[in-house]
Amino acid sequence: MPDRDAPLPDRRTLLLAGLAAASPALAGPALAAEQPAPLTDLPLVMPRMEFVYEAVVEIAPLVPLGESPLGERRIVPITGGRFQGPRLRGTVLPGGADRQLVRKDGVRRLDALYEMKTEDGAILTVRNRVTIDPGRDGAPDYRFSTIDVTAPEGPHAWLNRLVLVGTLASLRPAQEAVLVRAFRLA
Structure with missing residues (x-):
C-alpha cells in the first residue's frame, strides 16, 4: 500500500x-x-513509430561530380528495385538518382529523388534526405533520414499525410543496392 x-x-x-x-x-x-x-x-509524450515499408533500391556505380566549397559532390543513379509494407508493395522505377555531398568533416548528406509504382499502378514520388555520420571511436555509423512521399489521390493518398523517418543500409557486396526502411511517426 x-x-x-x-x-x-x-x-x-x-x-x-x-x-x-x-x-x-x-x-x-x-x-x-x-x-x-x-x-x-x-x-512529455514521446512519439511512437510504425513500420510503413522497406525498399531494396538498386543502384549504378557512383559518378563523381567534383569538389565544391562544401565538399565532394557525387551522384548515384537509381536503376530499379522493389518495395513492400503492410499496406502497399510494388517496384522502384529506374531513372531516379541519389545526389550526395561528402562534407569536409566526413559527414555525407544524401538527397535521393525517385518514383515507386504500386501493384495497382499508382506512382509514388519519394524524396529521401539522409545524414550519414561515420562512427568515430568505435561508435556505429549514424544513418537516419526524413522521407517525403507524394501519392496521387486515391487508395494511397494516406501517405501524403504522414511524417516519415527512415534508416539506410548498404546491401553490398551481395547486391548493388541499398535497403531503405520507412517508419511513420505516430
Whole structure:
C-alpha cells in the first residue's frame, strides 16, 4: 500500500525517470547533472513509430561530380528495385538518382529523388534526405533520414499525410543496392 503522506516526485524527477526508462544509455552521468526546469507543465509524450515499408533500391556505380566549397559532390543513379509494407508493395522505377555531398568533416548528406509504382499502378514520388555520420571511436555509423512521399489521390493518398523517418543500409557486396526502411511517426 503506498504511503499517502509521502511527498510526490516533482515534474523534473518524473521526466528524468521517463527518459532513463526510454533510453537507458542516457541514464548515466548526463542525467546526474543539474537540468533546467521544464518550460511548461504539459506532459512529455514521446512519439511512437510504425513500420510503413522497406525498399531494396538498386543502384549504378557512383559518378563523381567534383569538389565544391562544401565538399565532394557525387551522384548515384537509381536503376530499379522493389518495395513492400503492410499496406502497399510494388517496384522502384529506374531513372531516379541519389545526389550526395561528402562534407569536409566526413559527414555525407544524401538527397535521393525517385518514383515507386504500386501493384495497382499508382506512382509514388519519394524524396529521401539522409545524414550519414561515420562512427568515430568505435561508435556505429549514424544513418537516419526524413522521407517525403507524394501519392496521387486515391487508395494511397494516406501517405501524403504522414511524417516519415527512415534508416539506410548498404546491401553490398551481395547486391548493388541499398535497403531503405520507412517508419511513420505516430
